[in-house]
Amino acid sequence: MDEIQRRLLLEVADLHEVPEGAYNIRANSQSAGRRSTANIEITSKTEVSGLEIRIRPGTRNESVHIPVVMTESGLKEVVYNDFYVGEGADVVIVAGCGIDNCGNQDSQHDGIHRFFVGPGAKIRYVEKHYGSGDGKGKRILNPVTEVYMERNSTMEMEMVQIKGVDDTIRTTKAVLDAGAKLVVRERLMTHGVQQAVSTYNVELNGEGSSADVVSRSVARDQSFQKFDAKVIGRAPCSGHTECDSIIMDQGRILAVPGLEADHVDASLFHEAAIGKIAGEQLMKLMTLGLTEAEAEEQIINGFLR
Amino acid sequence: MLELRNVSFQVDEEGKEKEIVRDISLTVPERKLIVVTGPNGGGKSTLARLISGIEKPTGGRIFFGGEDITEKSVTERSRMGIAYAFQQPVRFKGIRVLDLVRIAAGKTVSVGEACEYLAAVGLCARDYVNREVNASLSGGELKRIEIATVLARHAKLSVFDEPEAGIDLWSFRNLIDVFRNMREAIADSSILVISHQERILNIADEIIVIRDGRVDRQGSREEIYPSLEADSAEPEACERLIQAMGEKEGDA
Ligand SMILES: Nc1ncnc2c1ncn2[C@@H]1O[C@H](COP(=O)(O)OP(=O)(O)OP(=O)(O)O)[C@@H](O)[C@H]1O
Ligand SMILES: [Mg+2]
Numbered sequence: 001m002d003e004i005q006r007r008l009l010l011e012v013a014d015l016h017e018v019p020e021g022a023y024n025i026r027a028n029s030q031s032a033g034r035r036s037t038a039n040i041e042i043t044s045k046t047e048v049s050g051l052e053i054r055i056r057p058g059t060r061n062e063s064v065h066i067p068v069v070m071t072e073s074g075l076k077e078v079v080y081n082d083f084y085v086g087e088g089a090d091v092v093i094v095a096g097c098g099i100d101n102c103g104n105q106d107s108q109h110d111g112i113h114r115f116f117v118g119p120g121a122k123i124r125y126v127e128k129h130y131g132s133g134d135g136k137g138k139r140i141l142n143p144v145t146e147v148y149m150e151r152n153s154t155m156e157m158e159m160v161q162i163k164g165v166d167d168t169i170r171t172t173k174a175v176l177d178a179g180a181k182l183v184v185r186e187r188l189m190t191h192g193v194q195q196a197v198s199t200y201n202v203e204l205n206g207e208g209s210s211a212d213v214v215s216r217s218v219a220r221d222q223s224f225q226k227f228d229a230k231v232i233g234r235a236p237c238s239g240h241t242e243c244d245s246i247i248m249d250q251g252r253i254l255a256v257p258g259l260e261a262d263h264v265d266a267s268l269f270h271e272a273a274i275g276k277i278a279g280e281q282l283m284k285l286m287t288l289g290l291t292e293a294e295a296e297e298q299i300i301n302g303f304l305r
Numbered sequence: 306m307l308e309l310r311n312v313s314f315q316v317d318e319e320g321k322e323k324e325i326v327r328d329i330s331l332t333v334p335e336r337k338l339i340v341v342t343g344p345n346g347g348g349k350s351t352l353a354r355l356i357s358g359i360e361k362p363t364g365g366r367i368f369f370g371g372e373d374i375t376e377k378s379v380t381e382r383s384r385m386g387i388a389y390a391f392q393q394p395v396r397f398k399g400i401r402v403l404d405l406v407r408i409a410a411g412k413t414v415s416v417g418e419a420c421e422y423l424a425a426v427g428l429c430a431r432d433y434v435n436r437e438v439n440a441s442l443s444g445g446e447l448k449r450i451e452i453a454t455v456l457a458r459h460a461k462l463s464v465f466d467e468p469e470a471g472i473d474l475w476s477f478r479n480l481i482d483v484f485r486n487m488r489e490a491i492a493d494s495s496i497l498v499i500s501h502q503e504r505i506l507n508i509a510d511e512i513i514v515i516r517d518g519r520v521d522r523q524g525s526r527e528e529i530y531p532s533l534e535a536d537s538a539e540p541e542a543c544e545r546l547i548q549a550m551g552e553k554e555g556d557a
Contacts (some may be wrong), residue, residue, distance in 0.1 A: 216398075244398075283359050284395040286379040287388065288409045288454065298408065302399030302437075 001025075001032055005069045008098030011130040013067040019094075023065040024051055026079070028072050040064055040091075050080035050112075057086030057118065065094045068111065073103020073137050078110045085153075087118040096128040099139040099165070108140040115146065117153040117180075125157045131164025138166040145172045149180035151206065156183045161196070162304060163189065170198040178206030178235070186215040187304045190223035190251070200229040204237035204266065214242045218300055219251030230258030233266025243272040246303060248296075306495045307333040307356065307387075307462055312365035314351055314518075325351050327518040328365070333462065338488045338496045340509035342533070348518040349499045350392050353466050356497075357389040358382045369462070386461030390468060392499070394451035396439050402450055403434040409454035422453040425483055427476045444471040452483070461494045463487070469502045477504070484508060506530060 001009075005027050009015045018033065022040035025032045029049075036042050039059040043052050053064060066081065083093065101107045117123060131139035147155055161168060174182050182202065190196050202211045211231055219225050231239035243255040257270040277299050285295035314326040326348045333339050341349050354360040356367065358379040366375045374382055397405075406419040420430030426449040436442065438450060448471045455463050468484075469477055481504050487496055488508060498505055506512060512529035514521040522529060 278395070280391075280395045281397060283379060284391065285408060287357050287359070287383050288405075288458065289380065289383045289411050290408060291380050298400065298404070299397065302397055302401075302404070305399040 001027060002071070004071050004100050005032075008069040008071070008100055008130065008132070009067055011132075012069070012096030012098040012128045013065055013094050015065065015067065019063070019065040021063040021065070022053075026066070026068045028070055028075060029077050037062065042066075045080060045082075048080050049077065050082070053081065053083045055083070055085045055089050055091055057088055059086065059089040059091055061090065063092040063094065067095065068097040068109060070097070070099045070101075070107050070109060073101050073107055073135055074105030076106070076108045078112070080112045081114070083113070083115045085115065085117045085121045085123060088120045089118065090122040092124045092126070094126045096126070096130075097141055097143075098130045099133070099141070101131070101133040101137045101139050102135040104136040106138040106140055108138075108142070110142040110144070112144040113146070115148065115155065117147065117149045117155060119150045120152045121150075122154045123156070125155065127157070127159045129161040129165050129168070131166065133164075139164060140167045141165050142167075142169045143171070145170075147172075147174040147182065149174065149176045149182065149209075151177050152179035153177075154181045154183075157185070159184070159186045161188050163191075165196075166192075166194050168194075168196045168198075170196070172198075172200045174200075174202045174211065176202070176204050176206060176209035176211065176237075179208045180206060181209070182211040182213075184211075184213040184215075186213075186217075188215065188217040188225065189300075189304060190217075190219050190225055192221050192223060194223040196224070197226045198228065200231075200241070202229075202231045202239065204231065204233045204239055205235060207235045207237070209235065209237045211239045211241075213240070214244070216244050216303060217253065218246045218248065218304060219253050220248045222250045224252045224254075226254045226256070227272075228256040228258070229270070230260065231268055231270075232260040232262065233268050234262045236263060236265035237267070239266070239268040241270045243274070245272075245274040246300065247274060247276055306335045306370065307497075308368040309352075309356075310366045310368070312355060312362045312367060314348075314355060314360060315363050325518050326355065326362070329515075329518070329520055330365075331513060331520060331523065333495050333497055335493060335495055336491050337510040338484070338491070338498065338508060339511045339513060340506050341497065341499045341513045341515055342501055342506065343515040343521060347515045349515050350466055351518075352515065353389060353392075353464050353497075353499060356462075356464060357387055383458075386494075387464070388455045388458040388460035388462070389464045390451045390455040390466060392466035392470065394447045396442070396447065398437065398439050400438050401434070402436050402438055405438055405450065405454055406434075406457050409457040411458070414457070419457075422457045423450070425456060426450075426453045427479050428453070445473060445476075448472060449476075452480075456483070456487075463494070463496050465496070465498045465500075467499055467501070469500060469505065477502075481505065481508070506533070
């Protein structure tokens with residue numbers, strides 16, 4: 001692995017070197033290292049590009065890292081990763097993709113992740129996207145995440161895309177059985193003429209299931225974002241979606257709330273707030289000695305923390 | 306230290322000019338604690354915003370340490386040594402109390418040092434340093450954090466806008482100590498406190514009464530304080546109206 005790849009790895013997975021536990025590092029469409037553990041088995045798919053990750057029932061305090069880095073311009077790939085999480089397992093999964101594109105051709109990674117979460121299992125999923133390089137070629141990421149949650153399972157997803165990705169269409173689908181709980185924290189910042197679309201479709205099918213989807217985003221320059229979150233309640237359940245956004249310069253944001261209650265005891269709730277940084281916030285930090293630009297930076301860093 | 310010369314501030318309200326501060330001239334001398342008081346809506350906070358540079362006067366000049374700062378930005382004035390604790394502190398999503406104290410101190414302060422500022426305003430620092438300065442803080446907590454950030458600035462001129470507001474009576478006594486200590490340690494600095502509180506008025510070197518955007522009167526505590534009592538005995542316009550109406554009804 002070269003310097004740039006190492007840097008990307010640090011950005012997307014906080015990895016300085018080979019992680020503990022199970023991992024698979026994919027660099028320019030090749031496997032650059034893999035390890036399975038006694039409880040977590042990683043194998044390659046045969047028909048298509050991608051991995052099968054099987055986590056044994058009851059596995060606890062283990063982690064799986066599956067970062068992807070791309071440094072060759074013009075690379076386009078579609079990768080299918082399936083996670084089978086056994087009953088009662090409690091694990092952390094760190095995915096993420098970093099693209100450095102110095103060339104003139106677009107680089108694109110479309111990762112399709114499917115999670116089959118067994119009864120009572122608990123997952124924390126972290127996914128970071130990052131782009132760098134000053135080539136004309138775009139850096140494109142179109143992740144698809146599908147989550148199938150069995151009874152009383154929990155999934156916490158943290159998805160971050162702060163820098164350097166030109167185009168992204170993010171599609172997240174979740175289907176929840178009784179007592180399952182989904183928590184999503186998405187943080188997104190777009191610059192320049194970047195475009196980001198984030199679509200959620202959450203089906204609360206079982207009694208006592210719940211979903212809490214919160215997106216915090218900042219659109220600067222001429223960038224555009226669309227947040228499209230749909231929650232369907234088919235049982236006594238609770239769903240909450242929130243889009244909390246700051247626009248700057250000529251940035252644009254479109255928030256499309258979608259709530260569908262098909263059961264009288266479904267309780268669904270949506271909030272959206274879009275606006276520029278409050279003048280009083282800037283003023284307060286300026287009275288503490290910051291310039292306007294420094295104040296903006298502090299406010300945005302905090303907001304996206 | 307600070308001098309306002311014929312400062313006015315007017316705003317455009319539905320096409321009509323509204324004068325909020327009218328030709329105010331005043332001086333905050335070095336090594337003094339000045340308390341500004343007066344009826345609600347009199348223009349006290351506007352005066353503080355003019356001093357900190359958040360609002361620009363529509364007339365007159367402002368001097369600080371002999372220098373004309375009328376055209377200087379909020380940042381410049383802050384760096385020259387003016388600090389301002391807002392009447393209504395601002396909330397920030399994601400910015401922690403520790404971050405705010407650090408920004409205020411303008412240098413990397415240790416968690417321990419940050420805690421001292423919080424302890425000074427009666428906050429158990431350990432519980433607060435890592436809290437976000439967001440909607441989850443109570444009004445009183447937020448107000449104390451606001452005061453702590455101004456303490457951390459060690460400014461030449463510290464302006465506090467109704468620091469007592471929202472702070473419970475028990476803690477208020479400790480807050481008075483904060484000002485008393487500041488007053489004692491006042492080396493080459495000054496303090497301006499906007500307040501209606503007797504205990505704060507009691508530690509003032511000078512009192513300025515602002516009413517209808519003007520300096521109604523000013524002078525030493527001994528001179529002004531007794532006259533404030535007389536003020537409160539005098540019925541306000543609305544009370545007079547209510548009285549008048551009561552008399553009318555009595556007639557009928
Ligand atoms: N930007 C503005 N536009 C219009 N009116 C304003 C503006 N700023 C202040 N005012 C008005 O000016 C008057 C003075 O306000 P200010 O906040 O300075 O009063 P104050 O003396 O601090 O009152 P309080 O004791 O209630 O805090 C009020 O009537 C207020 O409504
Ligand atoms: Mg006021």
